[in-house]
Amino acid sequence: MTTLEIRGLHVSVDTPEGEKPILNGVDLEIGSGQTHAIMGPNGSGKSTLAYSLAGHPKYRVTGGSVLLDGEDVLAMSVDARARAGLFLAMQYPVEVPGVTVANFLRTAKTAVAGQAPPLRAWIKEVGTAMDSLRFDREFSERSVNEGFSGGEKKRHEILQMELLKPKIAILDETDSGLDVDALRVVSDGVNRAKATTGTGIMLITHYTRILNYIKPDFVHVFVAGRVAEEGGPDLAERLEAEGYDRFLSAV
Amino acid sequence: MGISTESRGSRLASFRLADFPFPTGREEEWRFTPLADLAGLLAGDLAAETVIQVQSQAGASSGPSAGLARTGAGKDRPGRGEAELDDGEPGEVGVRVTTAGRDHPRIGLAPAPGDRVAAAAWAASESATLVTLDATAAGSLTVVRVIGGDGSEPARPSATHLAILAGAGARGTVLLEHTGLARLAQGVEIILEEGADLTVIAVHDWAEGSVHAASHRIRLGRDAHLKHVTVALGGDLVRVTPHIELAREGASLDALGINVTDSGQHHEAQLFIDHAAPNCRSRVAYKGALLGPAAHSVWIGDVLIRSQAEGTDTYELNRNLVLAKGAHADSVPNLEIETGRIQGAGHASATGRFDEEQLFYLQSRGIPEELARSMVVHAFFAELIGQIGCGEVEDALKVAVDAKLDQRRNTHS
Helix, strand or coil: CCEEEEEEEEEEEEECCEEEEEEEEEEEEEECCCEEEEECCCCCCHHHHHHHHHCCCCEEEEEEEEEECCEEHHHCCHHHHHHHCEEEECCCCCCEEEEEHHHHHHHHHHHHHCCCCCHHHHHHHHHHHHHHCCCCHHHHHCEECCCCCHHHHHHHHHHHHHHHCCCEEEEECCCCCCCHHHHHHHHHHHHHHHHHHCCEEEEEECCCHHHHCCCCCEEEEEECCEEEEEECHHHHHHHHHHCCHHHHHHC | CCCCCCCHHHCCCCCCHHHCCCCCCCCCCCCCCCHHHHHHHHCCCCECCCEEEEEEECCCCCCCCCCCCCCCCCCCEEEECCCCCCCCCCCECCEEEEEEECCCCCCCCCCCCCCHHHHHHHHHCCEEEEEEECCCCEEEEEEEEEECECCCCCCCEEEEEEEEEECCCCEEEEEEEEECECEEEEEEEEEECCCCEEEEEEEECCCCCCEEEEEEEEEECCCCEEEEEEEECCCCEEEEEEEEEECCCCCEEEEEEEEEECCCCEEEEEEEEEECCCCCEEEEEEEEEECCCCCEEEEEEEEEECCCCCCCEEEEEEEEEECCCCCEEEEEEEEEECCCCCCEEEEEEEEECCCHHHHHHHHCCCCCHHHHHHHHHHHHHHHHHCCCCCHHHHHHHHHHHHHHHHHHHHHHC
16 A cells, blocks of 8 residues: 655746746645546646656755655655656657667666566567557557657557556646547556556546546645645536636635 | 858869968868877878778678678778789679779769868878779678777878779668778768769777878769768767768768767868759768767868759758767858759757756656666667668667767766
8 A cells, every 4th residue: 555645745946037836735645546636727737746746857846745655755866756656647748769669668667677577578568558558569669759649649658657557657637639539548548557556546637528537536626736625526527517717716 | 261251162172282281270171170189191191001901792681790790701802002902803793892093084083182181191092992883783782991000009190092983873882991090091082973872881980099081072973862971989080071062963962970979089070062063952960979078079061052053952960969078069050052042951050968858758767867868878879870771780880889888888987
């Protein structure tokens, strides 16, 4: 059983106009096997939360704490966070020309597992995971994310999640830009990972559409850099009906 | 001479050494080069004693890459100095390798030397290695090795001249390798006749202490296509000056370059792409990595589109990865256009450190920073090597580039 504990998290970015606070005291707790939907209007700081947890150098933590099973995540390097069991499926995955998907996946798995996976079993596992995500196997020999369509990039992110088997996965708007079929395929992948490895999921989304496929246990409404309201799956239904206006006018 | 406001096309070019005064270092073509290191090569008193071996094999896609993979086998043709190479018995169909006098009708057809070292090399080379490919040379690979000393004695300033002549419709690849210890002034002339399609790859993997100035002088005929690749890995100073004249309508050039430059090394490429005929195309992509604090690289890309060169389509790119504080990359694109009726003309130059987003992405998957950096820099070159189009040379080059990069990682970390 793993717990990610976020307490009073404050994060700023540097802008030409000076330091700009984005997160203003975020409190969240996510356990193994749980799915937490983080919902909120554009600009509320959802992606900043995701990238801050992964350790992106652009974001400066100015207060609060993040603990993974009691270990101080904020003190870890980006790669150490991943090895500790955190995973971020990015909204805009980065192209790395010249590094093949096959090489990238094997190198990442070796780093996270602490040893190289047995080759034969690994190739089989990758192939099976690609098939179930309807991700053509020939992508193995292509450069990481280079020339991938939006949907292919998202499948590639979920493929990595399935193979790296993180304790906690943060999915940053994985649903954006996906058509209905792709959304189902990607959601199935997330549900598989949750079922087989008990991954705790932080599902960041603007829309409720993906929640038809990935059922949240908890819903957190994110406004102006903090959690404004929390509830069960019924909260998402209310948001679907009412929108975010109620929260925005209260700010 | 040597004033940067002058047209590139009016700069002095001559086969006569006496036409070139000793450079002061202020001239445009010399201002980035450590002239003191070239002293012996500027004098014009050069020996002709570098060993040249020529090996030719058919089918670029089969058989070992001779020198790069160190598994060379086949018809070696060693020759010392002016020693005669076999005449009349080509290694493979359509490829003939001979030694020819400087007055041979097929020698000296390329544009004239553009600097004093190039003129000195010409003056000292009374004979040349001549590689000719005819229309039956379809996809052959010819390996020419220029081998310096083994380091048991200091290298004497010396000169060689190589001429590569691809006849009408010839297709093939010539791999030119340089190893050992040398102080060498070299002329390489490359002539492509109508419709020829040739790849020339010059790999400079000299031993430490070597100094090499290579003047590549190239003329492309009607509808000819040349892929020209230069790779600088070893040596203290390697200066390659490709002068490529797109002389007839429809000629096409892809010029690729790689340098992996460590502390104490100076790797320089000065290109002059001369669009002298209509509807020609040129693409230049040079990439360099600077590994150590006193590494220095120079890239100059002069592109001239003459008034008659309507319909020209040209683009040049130079990218440098600076991996150590104190390392220095000079990058100077120049575009000179004498006609407005062109397809396109552009250039890009970027020198910087790592792409932080790429590093973040790899690290966010658990890959340690040092390994992530290594993957990014290997990938930086793999992308360019992949454009060479000759599988075995590509593989061997990846190994050689990786070895140089890893050697640095082991010594600097």
